[in-house]
Amino acid sequence: MSLPTILVVDDEIAIHRFLRPVLTAEGYRVVQAMTGTDALKLAAGEDPAAIVLDLGLPDFDGKEVIQRIRKVSQVPIVVLSARDREAEKVRALDLGADDYVEKPFGVGELMARLRAAMRHAKATGGGVLVSGDVSVDVAAHVVRKGGREVRLTRREFDVLLALFRNAGRVVTHTHLLREVWGSANEGNTQYLRVYVGQLRQKLEDDPAAPRLILTEPGIGYRLV
Amino acid sequence: MTKDDAPRASPDALLAEASREGRGRLRLFLGAAPGVGKTYAMLQAARAAKAAGRDVLVGIVETHGRADTEAMVADLEILPRARIPYRGRLVSEFDLEAALARRPSLLLVDEYAHSNVEGSRHPKRWQDVADCLRAGIDVWTTMNVQHVESLNDVVQRITGVRVRETVPDTTLRTADEIVLVDLPSDELIRRLAEGKVYVEDTATRATQNFFKPSNLTALRELALRQVASRVDSDLLERMQGGAIEGPWAAGERLLVCLGPDDAAERLVREGKRLADLLGAHWFAVTIERPGVTLDGPAAAKLDVAMQLAKSLGAETQSLVGSDLPTEILRFARFENVTQIVVGRARVGRAWLPWSKGSLADAMVRRARGVSVLVLTEDREAAWRRWTLPEMGSWTAYPAAAASVAAATLLGTQLVRFVPLPNVSMLYLLAVLVPAILIGVWPAVLASFLSFGAYNFFFIDPAGTFTIARPHELLALAVFLIIAVTISAVAGQAREQMRASARRTRAARRLYEFTRTLSALPDANAVLEAAASEINAALGRAAVILRPEGADLEIAAAWPPDDRLDVPARTAARWSFEHGEAAGAGTQTLPSSGWFFTPLDVADQRVGVLGLERPGDNAPLDAEARALLAALAEQTAAALGRALLSTEVRAARTAAETERVRNILLASISHDFRTPLASILGSATALIDYGERLDDEARRDLLAGVRDEARHLDQMVRNLLSMTRLEAGALEINRDWIDVGEILNRIVESARRRGATQGFAVDLPEEPILAHADGTLLDQALGNIVGNAVRHAGPNARVMLSARRSPDGVTVEIDDDGPGVPDGLRPQVFEKFTRHRTSGADGGDSAGLGLAITKGIVEAHGGTVELLPNDPARPRGAAFRVHLPAGEGAPA
Structure with missing residues (x-):
């Protein structure tokens, strides 16, 4: 056993x-x-x-x-x-x-x-979540990339955290929207596209070829 | 009349303007007489147009060998003339087809009033020109004023020459421009004397007096007037179109009453002239009396007159009523007619005491607020030929004689009891009965026989034909008169009865026709029924053509015939393209052996209906024409409806095909994905984990790859077989095979593929041989077993058995699963029929398996059936395959 x-x-x-x-x-x-x-x-x-x-x-x-x-x-x-x-x-x-x-x-x-x-x-909540050179200090609301702090808005942080909490797994649009904006906004995937775009600008080495936050077409995003 | 009230655009004027758009423009060079230089003037203008860059084509121009005219034509493009064989020689004519094909910007066509040789598309050249205009080609043409239809009579009165070639006033009115080519009379006569004028019309040439100064002056005046009135009407039209306030037409409305006589045509021409003078809208009406049918020539006269009226711009109308003046006056009031034109009735039954006199008299007496113009005859009208009633059948005469014999017999018996004078009453009866029942002539015969018998048997001296007293002779004469009168009156009543019965029959026929057609499901059935009904109703061969690609094809014909000669096809085509009747009896291609009328429904033309011209060339009478119109309308409506429903059905079929294709794609992709997933999974397992697996596991993975590859191959074969079956290209390689062996192989392969069901194969001792294609049979039976494995559930039992039967081999494959749902049973062997046992992934197969089984088994001459569930087999699906014993089957 x-x-x-x-x-x-x-x-x-x-x-x-x-x-x-x-x-x-x-x-x-x-x-x-x-x-x-x-x-x-x-x-x-x-x-x-x-x-x-x-x-x-x-x-x-x-x-x-x-x-x-x-x-x-x-x-x-x-x-x-x-x-x-x-x-x-x-x-x-x-x-x-x-x-x-x-x-x-x-x-x-x-x-x-x-x-x-x-x-x-x-994995449990809290502490510091790490993926590649990006780390998230959940309690302190601090995100670092390669050791340097990256300024994120509150929403950006929430989206990133939701992805980190499900690291390695696909997170559906609906799931993300519900978690960050509340259940009333489940259909507004354009919010997500905007925020994910901003997160990539701030966190990806090459925002056009993302390696951290991947798109699962028609389904959602995956943080690797 | 309301249109006088306010200056607003007259719809008629706007319509006339609108209908011109998209059409070619017609310029007419009008002259007073031959030789004034119309052609020359036209060519001069054409050269100017060409110099200005227009694409000018000379369609046909007669130079009559005049050098100056020939020089004018020389540098213009000339269309080669058509050569049309006529009475053993070739006649050259304007080539309409070529002109339409060439499509110049401007076409010159000389001699607008020319009559084409028989066999041309149209009998008249102005009709050719109309086609060109319709095709958007501008046309210039020439004409002399004597050819104007409504002036025909006047010209004849002036010159004494009857002009045969005429052009309807309406086509003249559609000319966009009229150019008057004028030459002083003296000048013309001088040119004539110098031989510069070529006079074509033989009749004109024959008449020495034609080119008298007085004649020419009168003709010039006519031409000038024609152009002047044209200017007037152009002006008026513009004013109405632009709603310009100004001197308005007085709002005169003219009504011409036409009867079936010689005067009708003249009445029409006079009516037209009056209407032109008054600037009036005019009507031509005729009245049909119920129960009275006109004989052929009379009906033809009336027809000609009505058609003439139409071509001269009248609105024509056929009224029905027994009281002529009342009907006419009612129509006149309804249409706000201000003047009525009637001919003086020639016959007038004034000598009969109950006659109301002539129609003209009655109209004058009863008209209120309407002027009545009575036109008198030029010459004494010919007396109407007295038409004798029909002779009737010969059997009628013995019947009439028998009637008299019966009366005589009755009389000789009665004379014992009653005084003599009353016996004559019996003979009146003997005349009356045949008069009512049989006809006029038998009744007249009965009158004479009665007269003789009465004389012989009852008048003294009895037994002889001698008449003793003179007053008895008088009595006999009176008797004869009464008998004939009675029989005539009774006969007339009978004729009317027959006529009304005929109408009832026609109405019923139409009703039946409509009902028959409306019940028919598809266009072909409608067409067939319509053709045969029209043939039955009108007694002429009927054909219906439908557009088929770019051409018209015979869709139905009765009597069934699928050929039409070229002129008939051309007429049909013309009728279809122009939406007008064509062929025999019309103005377009009249030499064709068929008459065609378009079939229109809503704004769609669905075909043309054709009737063959009978051997005697008789035209259809009014009643038949009305019936034909009604039949054509009903046919078109039924056809339109049938086509619509066919379209709906086709759309539905297309949607169904689309659905089937989607199902096929979805299920094929699923079917292929599972074995592919297994192959890919096994292969990656071997690559990624190979060294961590033991030998047995590795071998099993490889075996899995092999099995799934086989499975894929099986599916590809199924698809191929289906395609071949559908294309009828399935090849059967027969050999003697053991059916038992096949069943065992199928079970083994199912188990290998993971079937968890219990299998039982029940076979007799000896091998069961069938003459069949082993590979195909494997596939056919394997598909049934595959079905059982998929649908019967993981723990079901599948029983397979094979038996030799007297006429072949019977295989049964049976499971104890849930069986086939009742709703699915009827189509279980159809393609893409699937039972959804599983949820999200949909069915497990393309639904091809059993369809292929059936195809293969039937290709072997065998049968496959799904056995019904019964108390002995309460559940499960049981299939029975029967294969016939092949030739030389082992006993």
Whole structure:
């Protein structure tokens, strides 16, 4: 029981076939489910450290699985989804999924996302958050880049903090807007574009080719 | 009249101006007589125009060998003439087609009133010119005043020469400019004497007196007047168009009453002259009496007169009513007519005591506030030919005789009980009955027979035809008169009854026609029905043409025939393009064997309707024409509706096709993505984690790559097969194969791909051989099993069995899953039919599997069916495939 458990939910046996050896090699214990019902059962019974979830399941919708797990647990969930279903990914993320990987995917990518999700789950609020040469002192409201302080407005700081708190993971537009501006402004993605633009001007080495705050087209932003 | 009240733009004037826009402009060089130099003047002006940079083309100019005129033409571009074969020789004519194709800016066309040779597009050159104007080409032309339609009579009266070639006044009025080419009479006569004038018209040449000074002066005056009145009307039109206050036309409105007689044409010409003098709007009306049908020549006369009136600018109207004066006066009041023109009725039944006298008399007596002009005849009108009633069928005569015989028999019996004089009443009965039931002539025969029989049997001396007393002779004569009169009156009543029955039938026919057409679903059915109905109603071959790309194609014909000769096609085309009737009996391409009328609905032209000219060349009577118009209208309406619904359906089909394509793309991309995800995942796992995995895990990943690649291959094959099936290009390589082996292979491959279901293969001892294409059959049966794996649930049982049946091989594939929903059963073998068992990812397949199964099995001559659920099989999907035994099947 010392090994962390990963629950893999997919109705395609072929996916299990290559994920199991990889996850095992990474040092996880693998539990497999083919249906939503089994997934819920195992999520409750096996206490997984993270869940890899395919959205297309034979018995019910993968999004419903997220919803029902989120009621009882904050376990990191990485969603497997088709490339052409932006709306579905956004829905899944808004329902509480931590990240997504588009099918078809390389296992390296999935593993990275999975690790980021689990790392975040361990991280706690407060202290100093660091990514590359940028650091955020949450308590002091101070942002430094390469050791020099960078002046940010209150909103810019809030946006940056929201991204730092979810570092490595995609944060949807809706999530950011709700967190920074409140739920009344969920549709106003133009605010975000303006503030993210300003943050890049102040924090990126080359604002035209961002390396810190990445855009996930149609979905949101990711801080790496 | 309200338009007198305020100075506002008259709509008519504005319309006339508007209809000119986009058209070519017509300049007319008008002369009083041949030889005044019209052509010369036109050419002179044309050279000036050319010098000014205009694109001038000489369409046709007759130089008559005059050197000065020829010199004028020399440096202008000349259109080659068309050669039209006519009675064994080639006649050269103005080439309208070539002119339209060449499209000059300005076209010169000599002799506006010229009649084209038979076989040309139009009978008259002015119609050719109208086509050119419509095409936006400016045209200059020449004409002598004697050719003006409304002056035809006057010219004849002046010169004694009847001019055959005339131009309607309306086309003259549309001329944008009229240039008067004038030459003093003396000068003209001098030129004539010098031989400088070429007189074309043979009739004119024959008349030595034509070029008398008095004649020429009168003609000059006519020409000058024509131009002067034209200036007047131009001025008036401008004033009305610009709402300039000024001397207004007195608002006279003229009504000309036309009857089916020789005077009609003259009445029209007089009416036109009066209307011109008064500057009046004028009407030409005719009245049809219900139940009275005109005979051919009379109807034709009336037609000619009405058409003439129309071409002279009258508004024509056919009224219906039995009381002529009342109808005319009602119409006159309605249209605010100020003057009525009637001809003096020639016959007038004045000798009959109940006659109301002539129409003219009645009009004069009853008109209030309207002037009535009565035109008298030039010469004594010919007496109307007495037309005899029809003879009727021969069987009618024995019937009439039988009627008399019956009366005689009855009389000889009655005479025993009653006095003699009453017996004659029986004979009146014997005459009356055939008169009412059969016709006039049998009744007359009955009269004579009655007379003879009465005389023979009842008048002393009985048994002989001798008449003893003179007063009995008188009695017999009176008897004969009464009998004939009764039969005539009764016969007339019967004719009217028949006529009204005919109208009722026509009305019913129209109603039935409308109903039939409105019930038809598509345009082709409407066209077929319309053609056959029109043929039945009018007794002539009917054809309907529809635009098909750039051309008109026969869409329906009755009797069915798909050919039309070239003149007919040309007429149809013209009718379609110009929206007017063309072909036989019209002014456009009358030599064609067909008559065409456009089919218009709303502002769309949907086709043309054609009627063949019958062998005897008889025109349609008024009733038939009205019926034709109604039928054409109904056909157009029904066709328009059908086309609209076809369009709606096509749009719906297109939307459906689009939907199917989207489904296909979505599901194919999904179907391909899953095996690709597996291959990519396995490959990256091997690359990134290869050294950390044991041998078995590595082998399994590689096997996964292989299996999924096979799966992809399978899907590509399915898609290809579907394409081939649809294109009818599926190739079947038959061989003897063991169906049991195929089933086992399918199960194994399903298990390898991760099927968790329980499989049971039930086979007899001996191999079950089928003469089939192994690869295709593998695919067909594999698709059914694939379906079961996808839809029956992970723990279902799938049973496969194969049996030899007397006429082939039967395979059944059966599962205990949820089965096929009832709603999906009928289309389960159709393309893109999918059952959504899973949620967000949509279906698991393109919905091609079973469609391919069906295609392959049927290509083998077999059948596939989805067996119904019954108490023995309450759930699950069961498919039965039957393959016929091939030739030389093992027993």
